[in-house]
Amino acid sequence: MTDKPLSANGLQIRIDHCPGNFHLHTQLTLPADGVTALFGVSGSGKTSLLRLIAGLDRPDSGVICLGDDCLVDTHTGAFLPPHKRRLGVVFQEARLFPHYRVRGNLTYGMPRPDTDRFASIVELLGIDQLLDRFPATLSGGEARRVAIGRALLSEPRMLLMDEPLTGLDGPRKQELLDFILRLTREIAIPILYVSHDPEELTAIADHLVLMREGRVLANGPLDDLLMRFDLTSELGGFDAASVIEADVAAQDVDYGLTQLALNDGQRLTIPAVDADIGERLRLRIPVRDVALALAPHVGSSYRNQLQATITDTAVLPNNPTAIEVRLQLGSQSLRARLTRKSFEEMALDPGQTVTVLVKTVAFALRR
Amino acid sequence: MMLSAAEWDAIRISLQVSGSAVAWIIVPGIALAWLMARRDFPGKSLLDGMLHLPLVLPPVVVGYLLLIALGRRGFIGQWLDQTFDIQLPFTWQGAAVAAGVMAFPLLVRSVRLSLEAVDTQLEAAASTLGASRWRVFRTITLPLTLPGLLTGAVLAFARALSEFGATITFASNIPGETRTLPLALYTLIQTPGAEDAAARLCVLSIAIAMASLMMSEWLARRARQRLRGRDDG
Numbered sequence: 001m002t003d004k005p006l007s008a009n010g011l012q013i014r015i016d017h018c019p020g021n022f023h024l025h026t027q028l029t030l031p032a033d034g035v036t037a038l039f040g041v042s043g044s045g046k047t048s049l050l051r052l053i054a055g056l057d058r059p060d061s062g063v064i065c066l067g068d069d070c071l072v073d074t075h076t077g078a079f080l081p082p083h084k085r086r087l088g089v090v091f092q093e094a095r096l097f098p099h100y101r102v103r104g105n106l107t108y109g110m111p112r113p114d115t116d117r118f119a120s121i122v123e124l125l126g127i128d129q130l131l132d133r134f135p136a137t138l139s140g141g142e143a144r145r146v147a148i149g150r151a152l153l154s155e156p157r158m159l160l161m162d163e164p165l166t167g168l169d170g171p172r173k174q175e176l177l178d179f180i181l182r183l184t185r186e187i188a189i190p191i192l193y194v195s196h197d198p199e200e201l202t203a204i205a206d207h208l209v210l211m212r213e214g215r216v217l218a219n220g221p222l223d224d225l226l227m228r229f230d231l232t233s234e235l236g237g238f239d240a241a242s243v244i245e246a247d248v249a250a251q252d253v254d255y256g257l258t259q260l261a262l263n264d265g266q267r268l269t270i271p272a273v274d275a276d277i278g279e280r281l282r283l284r285i286p287v288r289d290v291a292l293a294l295a296p297h298v299g300s301s302y303r304n305q306l307q308a309t310i311t312d313t314a315v316l317p318n319n320p321t322a323i324e325v326r327l328q329l330g331s332q333s334l335r336a337r338l339t340r341k342s343f344e345e346m347a348l349d350p351g352q353t354v355t356v357l358v359k360t361v362a363f364a365l366r367r
Numbered sequence: 368m369m370l371s372a373a374e375w376d377a378i379r380i381s382l383q384v385s386g387s388a389v390a391w392i393i394v395p396g397i398a399l400a401w402l403m404a405r406r407d408f409p410g411k412s413l414l415d416g417m418l419h420l421p422l423v424l425p426p427v428v429v430g431y432l433l434l435i436a437l438g439r440r441g442f443i444g445q446w447l448d449q450t451f452d453i454q455l456p457f458t459w460q461g462a463a464v465a466a467g468v469m470a471f472p473l474l475v476r477s478v479r480l481s482l483e484a485v486d487t488q489l490e491a492a493a494s495t496l497g498a499s500r501w502r503v504f505r506t507i508t509l510p511l512t513l514p515g516l517l518t519g520a521v522l523a524f525a526r527a528l529s530e531f532g533a534t535i536t537f538a539s540n541i542p543g544e545t546r547t548l549p550l551a552l553y554t555l556i557q558t559p560g561a562e563d564a565a566a567r568l569c570v571l572s573i574a575i576a577m578a579s580l581m582m583s584e585w586l587a588r589r590a591r592q593r594l595r596g597r598d599d600g
Binding site for chain 1: 486
């Protein structure tokens with residue numbers, strides 16, 4: 001199922017687990033680096049799988065290995081208890097220890113005193129002002145940051161995050177997401193990120209595992225899965241989006257705009273982003289915010305016009321009036337959703353080169 | 368209030384017996400409370416019933432059972448006597464055993480309730496941070512149980528202070544050895560013309576009991592405040 005070569009120290013999972021009336025039946029190989037999102041609606045088995053990996057539950061039958069290290073194997077009876085697995089877990093609720101100050105929570109899992117590592121992680125998460133406070137006095141976002149720091153300081157081989165943004169309101173959510181993105185840039189640690197929010201996913205994931213009813217529906221690099229028409233309803237439906245990458249090329253301070261260069265040299269303009277020239281950004285472009293034109297528009301307020309080639313199209317069963325279009329943009333792919341009427345009036349066909357008009361671009365900082 | 372030497376003796380013995388009683392039951396009490404709160408095993412409800420027996424049995428029955436088990440000819444008493452040269456009946460240590468047995472259910476109940484209120488998810492979080500089960504217990508479970516443990520210990524102490532029936536049955540009423548406050552009071556009531564002395568001991572008993580209850584409240588409140596994360600601890 002995966003087409004990305006996996007290094008030998010990835011996570012191998014083969015599980016048959018039936019807690020109550022729910023059946024988790026999965027076979028998976030996950031990459032050993034980057035952010036892997038475990039994605040699905042609630043009840044699809046994401047959290048159950050995470051608990052099995054962390055060792056908080058035992059599978060009815062199956063094997064989980066991290067590289068050569070067997071975490072559990074029901075056939076041989078091997079079971080590595082959670083405290084020996086060296087997997088950092090960030091739970092949905094922060095689960096800070098109420099009787100320790102923030103400093104005590106952070107150092108709780110440290111295998112040895114390491115002031116440099118402590119200082120750098122505290123700085124990275126912006127929690128240096130909180131060290132002498134008790135958890136009860138922290139806001140939701142602060143507590144989550146401390147929980148992430150606590151897990152990182154235990155020097156885990158992998159970080160498991162179970163919907164760490166749950167319950168935070170908009171601005172706090174974005175703030176914490178930015179911290180997590182920073183962390184993925186600055187710390188080389190594989191992350192397994194459980195989420196049910198497509199937007200969160202496109203901001204953070206490199207690799208995607210799509211789960212439904214305890215089974216793996218799809219497993220592959222994020223960009224590939226986002227391009228699949230058959231997964232549209234799972235991956236956002238109406239709000240489905242593509243992800244492309246671009247480098248910061250210029251900053252236009254007067255107009256408050258940032259110019260980006262795609263890897264085929266085409267330019268995109270977005271509202272000013274605080275980023276250095278040359279920095280790579282990940283852009284999220286909702287499929288319904290992409291329009292197509294037969295020729296470059298002159299005198300249009302659309303700032304972003306790109307040349308792209310139509311690769312293929314599809315009509316999805318749950319939305320027969322729209323047509324989904326896949327486009328090739330240099331070496332990257334982009335999706336658009338048009339009404340069938342305009343598609344037919346424009347007489348568009350695969351292989352044709354068109355002008356892509358991008359209405360809005362959401363962006364997320366990335367390495 | 369001037370106290371006679373015998374009265375001072377009674378106070379000293381009472382505190383010594385009750386203190387020792389709490390000291391010896393605290394570890395088995397926590398262990399049993401943990402077992403009852405966290406584990407399922409066959410015979411659990413039977414064990415639970417047996418744990419509560421001292422609360423409902425006449426104390427004399429408990430004292431008599433202790434005498435059978437721990438007396439010089441008792442099946443444990445004989446072994447203690449021959450192996451370690453320890454005799455419990457008619458000694459203050461024996462009184463501490465009797466008081467401890469009577470106070471045990473109160474301690475276990477209080478610790479168990481408190482253990483059941485501890486969020487096991489915090490323990491799970493600690494284990495994912497590399498803490499062994501023993502470390503989780505020591506650093507997470509036990510500190511979070513502390514208010515209940517303190518309350519339970521003081522309750523047990525107060526129960527041990529008031530112990531009468533099991534003590535007099537098992538350890539007898541020996542001045543300077545096993546004559547605790549309640550026993551001394553009982554003796555004075557039996558003695559014609561000792562009404563004043565009896566009244567003094569009565570007031571003293573009330574004072575000690577009140578003081579220990581108030582201390583328990585204060586300790587438990589402090590512990591709870593610390594857990595809630597106030598910055599005054």
